[in-house]
Amino acid sequence: MFKAIGEAQERIILETFIWFEDDVGKQLHAALLAAAQRGVKAEVLLDGYGSPDLSDEFVNELTAAGVVFRYYDPRPRLFGMRTNVFRRMHRKIVVIDARIAFIGGLNYSAEHMSSYGPEAKQDYAVRLEGPIVEDILQFELENLPGQSAARRWWRRHHKAEENRQPGEAQVLLVWRDNEEHRDDIERHYLKMLTQARREVIIANAYFFPGYRFLHALRKAARRGVRIKLIIQGEPDMPIVRVGGALAV
Secondary structure, eight states: HHHHHHHHEEEEHHHHHHHESSSSHHHHHHHHHHHHTOEEEEEEEEETTSSOOHHHHHHHHHTTTTEEEESSSOOOOOOOBBSSSSSSOOHHHHETTTEEEEEEEEEESSGGGOOOTTTTTOOOOEEEEEEEHHHHHHHHHHHSSSOOHHHHHHHHHOGGGGGGGHHHHHHHOOOOOOSSOOOOHHHHHHHHHHOSSEEEEOOOOOOOHHHHHHHHHHHHHHTTTTEEEESSSSOHHHHHHHHHHHOO
């Protein structure tokens, strides 16, 4: 991903939950700073809870170079505690030049690069090219703050055929929010489970499924579908440990 940012020519949009000011975070900082200094338009959206401790100097160096830096829901703490910890921006998306996208578990901290140990994290992300990138970019332009002018520009200048070179994979962007798309991801999961014939692989940090999902999973297993779950051996939250144990 850093290599793709280093080759960006026009625009970078980056969203993530965690960005720490450590060795990995500084690499991202350097890549974005270099991109902005060569004239690339760069925009960053971070979660106010997941990335609360970036220093003013760290951020100001980016904004001085032209990087647009925003926080999702950066409300102040009440008596030192956040009262809105469940309203979070967990998207991890990078779009580069409307040509390449990365989507998945892209947090930027040294512990997310460790393979073993109590602080190690195992994350997955995919690099995407082709028609799906247009869908991801359009989603970003519709949902990032202050993007009205960008949406108008993109619609005027966009030529669909430029990036309509489909490959062999079938990819669909699905998202949820607290308004019109509350259960879209769950509905697609259920549909895929219902249609599965050979194998289902689920890799997720937290496995705390509802009744409908568990029911569909069991039905798939009963008709001979091989079900593989890749989940945390040591969850970092007690409630997840209890809920996951009950589900499994």
